[in-house]
Amino acid sequence: MTLSSRVNSTISTKTALLMASSLFITTPAIAKYEYSPFKLSVAHVSTGTADVGNDGNQLKRNVWMMDLEASMSINRQWSIGASVGYDNLDYGWHVNQDSDIITASVPWDSINRYExxxxxxxxxxxxWMFIASPKMQYAYANTASSSNARSYGLVAMGLYRYESGNSIGLGAAYLNDIEESKVVPFLAIDWQLSERWSLANPFQVGFSGPAGLELRYQLNQDWDFSVGSSRRTQRFLIENDDITVEIEEWVGFLRAGWQLSKSTSLSAYAGYYFGGEMNLSSPDITEDIENQVAGALAFDVKF
Structure with a gap:
C-alpha cells in the first residue's frame, strides 16, 4: 500500500521477493513465506487539506485502490505472474481563484487509473533470480478521454538470495508515460537484521516511483510495526491534447500491521506528505503543494 499509490501494475517488489523465496526453498522447514497463488488488495487513503500555489486554492485527496495479483511456478527455474488494478482518485478542490492548473468552471476532480x-x-x-515485468496503465481525469491516456513500461531486476535467506537486488524501470519517458533505478531488499527487525521495500516499482525503504519490527506472530519513506509520483491526463498534471512528493509513514489469519492481514498507516509539487505540462507551470498529513487502511487476502 502506498499512501496514495502503489507504483502500479507490475508485480510488486514484495511479491517478487515472496515468489523468489518460494522458488529458492529446498525443504518446507526453511520456508520463510507461506506461498499463495492469488492476492487481493483493497486500500483507502485520505489526506488533509493542502494549499496549492499562492492563489488560495486548496486540495483534499481521497483514494480507493483495488489490485488482484496471481503467480504460478512452471518448474524449478521458471515462474510467471500477472496483476490487474483499478484506482479511483477523488480530488476535492476548493478553488479560490482560477489558475492555469485548475478552474472553478471546469475542475478536474476525479481520476480513473486502470492497470x-x-x-x-x-x-x-x-x-540468483531475474525478473522482467511489462506493464500498461491508463490514467485520466474526468475532463479527458481514456483513449489518449495510455502509458507502458518494463521493470527488470536481478535478485541475489544468500544462504541466510536474505535477499538483495538491483533493477530499473523504463516508463513511457504520457508525453514523457524516463528510467527509474531501484534497490530491492528483504533483509532480516535480527530476530525481530528487518528491512524491506514497502511499495511497488513503476509509474509512481521507486520502491522506498521500510524498517519493520515484528512484535509477535500477529502484530508488526514499521517506519518508512519514499518519493512518489502521480501523472495523469486532464485534457485530450496530451495535457497532463504531474504530482511529485515525498511521503513518510508509520504502519501497524495485524495478521488476522494465515491468509488475511490489515494495515493502518499514518503518513506525512512533504516537498510536494504539482506540474502542468502545457503551459509549463509548477506550483508547490503544502505539506499535509494522511491516513490509510489496507486489507490483503491470499487464496
Missing part, C-alpha cells in the same frame, strides 16, 4: 501487468521470473541456480 495491467505481467511478469516472467527465471532462477538459474539457488542464489
Amino acid at each position: 495491467v501487468g505481467l511478469s516472467v521470473n527465471y532462477r538459474p541456480n539457488k542464489h
Whole structure:
C-alpha cells in the first residue's frame, strides 16, 4: 500500500521477493513465506487539506485502490505472474481563484487509473533470480478521454538470495508515460537484521516511483510495526491534447500491521506528505503543494 499509490501494475517488489523465496526453498522447514497463488488488495487513503500555489486554492485527496495479483511456478527455474488494478482518485478542490492548473468552471476532480501487468521470473541456480515485468496503465481525469491516456513500461531486476535467506537486488524501470519517458533505478531488499527487525521495500516499482525503504519490527506472530519513506509520483491526463498534471512528493509513514489469519492481514498507516509539487505540462507551470498529513487502511487476502 502506498499512501496514495502503489507504483502500479507490475508485480510488486514484495511479491517478487515472496515468489523468489518460494522458488529458492529446498525443504518446507526453511520456508520463510507461506506461498499463495492469488492476492487481493483493497486500500483507502485520505489526506488533509493542502494549499496549492499562492492563489488560495486548496486540495483534499481521497483514494480507493483495488489490485488482484496471481503467480504460478512452471518448474524449478521458471515462474510467471500477472496483476490487474483499478484506482479511483477523488480530488476535492476548493478553488479560490482560477489558475492555469485548475478552474472553478471546469475542475478536474476525479481520476480513473486502470492497470495491467505481467511478469516472467527465471532462477538459474539457488542464489540468483531475474525478473522482467511489462506493464500498461491508463490514467485520466474526468475532463479527458481514456483513449489518449495510455502509458507502458518494463521493470527488470536481478535478485541475489544468500544462504541466510536474505535477499538483495538491483533493477530499473523504463516508463513511457504520457508525453514523457524516463528510467527509474531501484534497490530491492528483504533483509532480516535480527530476530525481530528487518528491512524491506514497502511499495511497488513503476509509474509512481521507486520502491522506498521500510524498517519493520515484528512484535509477535500477529502484530508488526514499521517506519518508512519514499518519493512518489502521480501523472495523469486532464485534457485530450496530451495535457497532463504531474504530482511529485515525498511521503513518510508509520504502519501497524495485524495478521488476522494465515491468509488475511490489515494495515493502518499514518503518513506525512512533504516537498510536494504539482506540474502542468502545457503551459509549463509548477506550483508547490503544502505539506499535509494522511491516513490509510489496507486489507490483503491470499487464496
